[in-house]
Amino acid sequence: MAEDIKNYTLSELKNALSSKGFAPYCAGQVFNWIYAKRIENFDLMTDISKGTRDSLSENFYFSKLKISKREVSLDKTEKFLFELNDGASIESVFIPENNRRTLCLSSQVGCKYGCKFCISGTRGLKRNLAASEIVNQYLTISDLIGRKPEPRSGGATPRFDGALRHQSTGCARGIPEKAITNVVFMGIGEPLDNFEMTVKAIRIFTEHKGLNFSKRRISISTCGIIPQIEQLSLLKLGVKLSVSLHSADDKIRSKIMPVNSKYPLGELMKVLRNFSESEKYPVTFEYALFGSLNTSKLDAQKLIRLLRGTNCKINLIPYNASQGDFKQPAPSEVEDFCKELENAGLFYTLRKSRGQDIHAACGQLYALWG
Numbered sequence: 001m002a003e004d005i006k007n008y009t010l011s012e013l014k015n016a017l018s019s020k021g022f023a024p025y026c027a028g029q030v031f032n033w034i035y036a037k038r039i040e041n042f043d044l045m046t047d048i049s050k051g052t053r054d055s056l057s058e059n060f061y062f063s064k065l066k067i068s069k070r071e072v073s074l075d076k077t078e079k080f081l082f083e084l085n086d087g088a089s090i091e092s093v094f095i096p097e098n099n100r101r102t103l104c105l106s107s108q109v110g111c112k113y114g115c116k117f118c119i120s121g122t123r124g125l126k127r128n129l130a131a132s133e134i135v136n137q138y139l140t141i142s143d144l145i146g147r148k149p150e151p152r153s154g155g156a157t158p159r160f161d162g163a164l165r166h167q168s169t170g171c172a173r174g175i176p177e178k179a180i181t182n183v184v185f186m187g188i189g190e191p192l193d194n195f196e197m198t199v200k201a202i203r204i205f206t207e208h209k210g211l212n213f214s215k216r217r218i219s220i221s222t223c224g225i226i227p228q229i230e231q232l233s234l235l236k237l238g239v240k241l242s243v244s245l246h247s248a249d250d251k252i253r254s255k256i257m258p259v260n261s262k263y264p265l266g267e268l269m270k271v272l273r274n275f276s277e278s279e280k281y282p283v284t285f286e287y288a289l290f291g292s293l294n295t296s297k298l299d300a301q302k303l304i305r306l307l308r309g310t311n312c313k314i315n316l317i318p319y320n321a322s323q324g325d326f327k328q329p330a331p332s333e334v335e336d337f338c339k340e341l342e343n344a345g346l347f348y349t350l351r352k353s354r355g356q357d358i359h360a361a362c363g364q365l366y367a368l369w370g
Helices: 009-019 026-036 050-059 131-142 189-206 226-235 251-257 267-281 297-307 332-342
Strands: 066-071 078-083 091-099 100-104 109-112 123-129 183-187 218-222 240-243 283-289 312-318 348-350
Touching: 026 091, 050 226, 078 131, 078 297, 091 131, 091 189, 100 226, 123 189, 183 297, 189 226, 189 240, 218 226, 226 267, 251 267, 267 283, 267 297, 283 332, 297 312, 297 332, 312 332, 332 348
Parallel strands: 100 183, 183 218, 218 240, 240 283, 283 312, 312 348
Antiparallel strands: 066 078, 078 091, 091 100, 109 123
């Protein structure tokens, strides 16, 4: 039975092809055609012999994702709804901003961790995504972001058909005008709960013969699953880690993020400090500001104490969605909270949620458009 070739890293493809009698260098050629030259047709891989191409066609196929809908926000953020082969749906978000063009990828269909402010996990976890389903989000969107969305009456947006060419995002060659510059695993699902496929997708992204993506331009977001963070540290992938924190108080954090009951802050911070030291790079903490819940002076002081001595950055995100009992913080709450961090010398960025009008902001992805 033919297999999806996009589920293989380069080393896995070498082993698979060698076991079938192919020359060792063939895997690199194929990888380069698929990811660097963006050709998804074995017959067009002209530096490979005809007999080898025929054998490849018999043993492998190229998977694709079907785009069901595409919406563009007033702030130019784009959201894509993908239908998977089993009928399930996921969403991806493209966020253009100055010289930075970020693609937010999903890693699972649903999520089992039930963070109270996040719509994505309200239906629980259906299944993990395969590596090819993760990578195909990138491949499909990177070839569409330069085109205007089709009119709604015209049906689904056309998919990449293998005929288009796309430059690699390798920094040594420069970044093309429309290229995606950053990839974040912050869409639907908990990436570290789908550890094997997330790591496999990252290896495909960073492979020199393939997409040649810079490791430091890839970020994994997690709710704080300690065993997998430890595994990630051992692999030394070189990617950035972002942690959904949202409170420096165990009681409050457990209330809004049930995972904290299993992996409390004290234990989590110990592992994160080790991760930062191992990777020689700061950990990013995402902190959503919920009105009257985690924005007081005491909350800020707890955050300062928790992060003291940690190589980190803080992203503050004023909450403005409408999930559960949470409310938007008053401007004065945000200002006072920021002042406390400034006075303590903590580096932070006050972020604005993007794509709210099309439900593409953090915590809003649901993959159920009518």
